Amino acid sequence: MKKYSYIIIDDDAESIMRTKTIAEGFSELTFMASATNYQDGLHMVLENKPSFVFLEIDPEDLSSNLSLAFINELHRYLAVIPKIIVTTSKKGLAFDAIQYGVFDYLLKPLMHIDLLKTTLKLEKILLQTNTVEINEVVSVATPPSEVSRVSNVVEKPLIICIKSYGDYRYLNAADIAYFQADNNSTDIYLSTGEMITAFKTLKHFESILSHPFIRIHNSYIINQNYIARIHHGNSVCYIKNSPKKIPFSKTYKSNVDVIITNFATGNYIEI
Known part of the structure; x- marks a missing residue:
């Protein structure tokens, strides 16, 4: 099973613990670190390059500077952006989050079923991507007469x-x-x-x-x-x-x- 690392960025320590506790129920998710403010969170993401970032965008502590602007900062330094999962208590910010291309938007308090849906969504996308990549390799790099032979190789049992x-x-x-x-x-x-x-x-x-x-x-x-x-x-x-x-x-x-x-x-x- 493929493993996915994650970092939690949230100004609420209790919320960090709840997200981590629920994520620990998924063997494919591996905790890396957590941060309570913009600057520390940015350093952790740049250093560790996780698969996922759980991000609070409407913090109680305004001095934490957490917001969707955090995503823009990642684009300044990283060629591949981690999948951002917004975790917040407000529904009203969902549209703005979509404009920033977040992977998912989960409402607090976070529940097990919410994260299960997110992981299944990722598996489905990866499966579709792998299928497209195989088809592209066959169609672009292989003469028509060889397509059938290559397809058989791809489907060969493990x-x-x-x-x-x-x-x-x-x-x-x-x-x-x-x-x-x-x-x-x-x-x-x-x-x-x-x-x-x-x-x-x-x-x-x-x-x-x-x-x-x-x-x-x-x-x-x-x-x-x-x-x-x-x-x-x-x-x-x-x-x-x-x-x-x-x-x-x-x-x-x-x-x-x-x-x-x-x-x-x-x-x-x-x-």
């Missing part, structure tokens, strides 16, 4: 090679139902029921894998394509064609919410 002392074991990622941590190694369970051990930590697999693999517990990464049922009351996911029930923890509950949302955005009927 193969994971488990290497140990000269033994190379090749696994089709689409056949993996879930990963389970086992101290400093990881057990990989296939849809056939077979298990293969890899001498890498679960954290290593989390860092190199993306959709449809998602971490739902300190000990488990699951392929959401193999989920047959999610039971919130018991905090477990059921695996297709298997009696296996995989627990999910409070720490990764937001990832389970993402899975539920992903199912709902497909060809889907809820009864």
Whole structure:
């Protein structure tokens, strides 16, 4: 799963803590720093170049100088501007914020569902961007007769090679139902029921894998394509064609919410 760093700039220390607490529920978000005024916030952004900036634009402490003008200052120094997420209690500034090209506008008090929508919005944009980039490379750089061949290469399934002392074991990622941590190694369970051990930590697999693999517990990464049922009351996911029930923890509950949302955005009927 791709990681996104963020900085919080807000004159209210309590508000900073609330934003940070909610963001900590998303494993893909990594806190870098916080600031309570314009100048300190600017220095932190220029030094750290975060993916996101949570920005208050209508501060209670006017001496903090926080406003949408902060975004203009970033344009003076950075070729790539972090995605700005405005966090404020006033609805009336939304139109002005849009003119500054902010990524999102969230009203205080910030709620978990607000940030979930923001992260899903980012995932959707990145997916669309990657698709456009692939199409552009194919159409501009490739003769028409070669387009079909290149498309096949792009769609080639991911193969994971488990290497140990000269033994190379090749696994089709689409056949993996879930990963389970086992101290400093990881057990990989296939849809056939077979298990293969890899001498890498679960954290290593989390860092190199993306959709449809998602971490739902300190000990488990699951392929959401193999989920047959999610039971919130018991905090477990059921695996297709298997009696296996995989627990999910409070720490990764937001990832389970993402899975539920992903199912709902497909060809889907809820009864």
